[in-house]
Amino acid sequence: MLKKLIQHQFLFEELVKRDFKKKYKRTILGVLWSMLAPLMTLLVMAVVFTNFFGRTTPHYVIYMFAGNLIFFYYREATSGGMNALVANAAIFTKVNIPKYLFVFSKNVSSLINFGLTLVIFFVFVAADGIPFSWKFLLLVFPTACLLIFNIGVGLILSALYIIFKDVQYLYDVFTTMLMYLSAIFYTIDSYPQPMQYLFYLNPVYAYITYFRTIVIDSVIPSLGLHLLCAFYAVASMLIGGIIYKKYNYKFLYYV
Helix, strand or coil, X not given: XXXXXXXXXXXXXXXHHHHHHHHCCCCCCCCHHXXXXXXXXXXXXXXXXXXXXXXXCCCHHHHHXXXXXXXXXXXXXXXXXXXXXXXXXXXXXXXXXXXXXXXXXXXXXXXXXXXXXXXXXXXXXXXXXCCCCHXXXXXXXHHHHHHHHHHHHHHHHHHHHHHCCCHHHHHHHHHHHHHHXXXXXXXXXXXXXXXXXXXXXXXXXXXXXXXXXXXXXXXXXXXXXXXXXXXXXXXXXXXXXXXXXXXXXXXXXXX
């Protein structure tokens, strides 16, 4: 897979450029929308939930922003990955190229948007009086794990979506449920200890927790959290690769 990616490097770069430009085509604010979307959601959540949870949660705005930041990246990358093959069917039905390039390009485009929003996140961190430290460099780890995880989920969804169109509607419901299960605007401290562990079955929550632990608590996460983040990334990529390989030869019959 890596060898083919290198062979088609030029095509891959052009796909990333196209996806990024296409998203903001004919918009006045352009790439600013990638920053405004999570910021507007953050504003609404801050107004609604601060009086309920913010009184007992240190740096509550940053707490919510970290959750929004990771969840928006996950949702954009995986939803884009799901539609990647269907949207580019006119290309791979005529030219023999690795179809997973389209999924990869969607994820890289989402990663760029994530990076732009991350800059705004750090501005909020500074404004909230949280000191910057060398530990912030460790945020590269969950970001890399989340990128791999998103690609794996994208491979799974893209393969299933070509064959089963209901996947799109089911995934919309699933992401809504996942948002509420990711503790974006509330804490899990009030839950019994056994139930708190259940939240870590949600990969998105694990990545959100890593960010919050580094930025808000200024503490290096435990080895267990490192291994869990890596496990979700590797497992997602392996499952995605297997499903993609299994259904790859069927794609041309369904598009």
